Amino acid sequence: MTESTAPAVAAPKTSFWEDVFDIFVSPSEVFRRRQNSSIWPPMLFVAISVGIIVFATFNTLQPIFDAEYSRAIAKAVAKNPQNAQAVTDGMNKFRSIGENFGRFGVGVVMLVTMFILGSVSWLLGKLVGSKQTYNAALVVAAWSYMPRVLGVLINGIQGLLMDPANLKGQLSISLSPARFMDADTANQLLYQIAGRFDLITIWVTVLLAIGLYVTGKVSKGSAAAFGILMFVVGALPAIRNGLM
Numbered sequence: 089m090t091e092s093t094a095p096a097v098a099a100p101k102t103s104f105w106e107d108v109f110d111i112f113v114s115p116s117e118v119f120r121r122r123q124n125s126s127i128w129p130p131m132l133f134v135a136i137s138v139g140i141i142v143f144a145t146f147n148t149l150q151p152i153f154d155a156e157y158s159r160a161i162a163k164a165v166a167k168n169p170q171n172a173q174a175v176t177d178g179m180n181k182f183r184s185i186g187e188n189f190g191r192f193g194v195g196v197v198m199l200v201t202m203f204i205l206g207s208v209s210w211l212l213g214k215l216v217g218s219k220q221t222y223n224a225a226l227v228v229a230a231w232s233y234m235p236r237v238l239g240v241l242i243n244g245i246q247g248l249l250m251d252p253a254n255l256k257g258q259l260s261i262s263l264s265p266a267r268f269m270d271a272d273t274a275n276q277l278l279y280q281i282a283g284r285f286d287l288i289t290i291w292v293t294v295l296l297a298i299g300l301y302v303t304g305k306v307s308k309g310s311a312a313a314f315g316i317l318m319f320v321v322g323a324l325p326a327i328r329n330g331l332m
Contacts, residue, residue, distance in 0.1 A: 145244030
């Protein structure tokens with residue numbers, strides 16, 4: 089008597105656009121399907137989408153740039169009061185360059201950020217026993233950045249609807265406790281740490297952990313530890329800014 093064997097069932101194929109939707113509702117399935125695929129479709133989608141939204145909404149957020157610029161000048165002058173005019177003139181020369189890069193170059197920044205994020209997550213994953221390939225780490229980073237597109241869109245809408253007087257800094261439109269704090273009077277370390285507890289940042293971190301769980305073949309506990317580690321490492325620049 090011979091044993092009957094059922095034919096292997098192929099994993100269902102989905103389009104890129106279906107996975108763009110699914111990353112918000114069933115991310116583990118997206119990571120499972122896409123872990124061995126090209127990094128470029130999700131990376132370019134995020135970079136181009138963010139670039140278009142930022143370009144279209146840049147002027148609505150101008151009060152934030154003005155406030156951040158004024159704050160930076162005040163700090164620089166406080167450190168070197170005897171050369172206040174020279175410091176101000178020097179910073180004025182770079183203001184237009186910085187704003188033009190922010191308007192036109194944010195897509196490039198997104199691409200570089202996703203590559204760095206994928207590389208760091210691949211390395212940190214090794215600490216929890218991950219078997220994730222480098223390509224899979226970059227794929228996970230790219231798909232995990234999809235909520236950033238939504239975040240940038242929300243920022244642009246806030247710029248349109250909020251009173252410009254309330255746009256006092258970048259964190260004033262964040263989805264974090266920092267939006268309720270005054271950028272000028274709050275303890276800067278606490279202010280920066282509060283800004284890390286942003287809904288979009290937490291969302292990205294959770295997706296990275298899910299991606300490691302699926303593609304790195306680690307336990308849920310190890311994936312959770314990895315997510316906490318990624319969140320802490322990502323907070324280091326903010327802590328540095330707060331201390332300075």
